[in-house]
Amino acid sequence: MDGIRSLVGRVYPVQEPVPGVPGRQRRLWIVRTEQELPDAPTTAALVERIWQKLSLELPVEAAATASVTAMRIDACHFGLEVVTPHSGLQVGDEALVATWGVIGEVDLLWRISELQGIPREHWFMLSQSGSMQRR
Numbered sequence: 001m002d003g004i005r006s007l008v009g010r011v012y013p014v015q016e017p018v019p020g021v022p023g024r025q026r027r028l029w030i031v032r033t034e035q036e037l038p039d040a041p042t043t044a045a046l047v048e049r050i051w052q053k054l055s056l057e058l059p060v061e062a063a064a065t066a067s068v069t070a071m072r073i074d075a076c077h078f079g080l081e082v083v084t085p086h087s088g089l090q091v092g093d094e095a096l097v098a099t100w101g102v103i104g105e106v107d108l109l110w111r112i113s114e115l116q117g118i119p120r121e122h123w124f125m126l127s128q129s130g131s132m133q134r135r
Helices: 002-011 040-055 060-065 094-110 124-130
Strands: 024-033 067-074 077-085 112-115
Touching: 024 094, 040 067, 040 077, 040 094, 060 077, 077 094, 094 112, 094 124
Parallel strands: none
Antiparallel strands: 024 077, 024 112, 067 077
C-alpha cells in the first residue's frame, strides 16, 4: 500500500507556468469516468458550469484569476486543465478549491474510475465514503 501512496504522490500533476500569462500556473489532470461522456462541446460546457458554480464560493479576486477547462479525449476520458494564480502570490486556497471542487463535482456527474491512471480508491479525496462529495 505504501508503494501505491508513493505512486499517487508522483503522478499528481506538476504545476507549470501558463505561457504569456505572468503569475499563473496550470495543472493538467487526466480523468477516466465510469459513465460515458457527452460530446466534446457538451462535456466542456458542463465542466464550465461546474466551475462557475464553485467560483462563487471564492473571493472575487481569486475567482477572477482561476479557470477550469475540459478537453474530451474519448467516450470515457478527458483532460482537466486547472489554471490558478501561482502559489507564490499567496492568494489563498483557490487552487485546491478549483481542483478538488471540480473533480468532486465531475465525480458526482460521471463517477470517476481513475485519476492520472490510478484507480479512485487510491486517491484519498475520492475514496472517502465512496465519493468526495456525495450529497
